[in-house]
Amino acid sequence: MAYAVVRVRGTVGVRRDIKDTLKMLRLHKVNHCVIVPETDTFKGMLEKVKDYVTYGEIDKDTLIKLILKRGRLPGDEKVSEEKIKELTGMSLEELAEKIMKGEIQLKNTPLKPVFRLHPPRKGYDKAGIKKPFSVGGALGYRGKEINKLLERMM
Numbered sequence: 001m002a003y004a005v006v007r008v009r010g011t012v013g014v015r016r017d018i019k020d021t022l023k024m025l026r027l028h029k030v031n032h033c034v035i036v037p038e039t040d041t042f043k044g045m046l047e048k049v050k051d052y053v054t055y056g057e058i059d060k061d062t063l064i065k066l067i068l069k070r071g072r073l074p075g076d077e078k079v080s081e082e083k084i085k086e087l088t089g090m091s092l093e094e095l096a097e098k099i100m101k102g103e104i105q106l107k108n109t110p111l112k113p114v115f116r117l118h119p120p121r122k123g124y125d126k127a128g129i130k131k132p133f134s135v136g137g138a139l140g141y142r143g144k145e146i147n148k149l150l151e152r153m154m
Contacts, residue, residue: 001100002035004066006033050132073110074112
């Protein structure tokens, strides 16, 4: 299983240790998204930055859509199924499956590891970006609901 992590809040007034963790996750700007494997190390990092990001389990279809729509190659070149086949030797579905299982990380592929997304259509949830998802806000763990958010951000 893999997590999709989206940065929701900016850097003003952020503690140094949290800023460093966001940097390690490659979440330098708001609305950037990374895909991380479900390991204890990453879970600890996500727990630390939960007040600045939202995350949840991404499904295979959303991951494929995300790679095709917002994925980039070095030189800001757009991604196509043919390019992925040519560069990795596997189809887009196989690549997505391996990323989901944690067999391969996005940083070990020719793709850039960060997806630059649009702000979500119709905004975040009612309570805004300062409250956790459990009370209607945008922050923290949201489980499978991350897929709906990513759809609105692509």
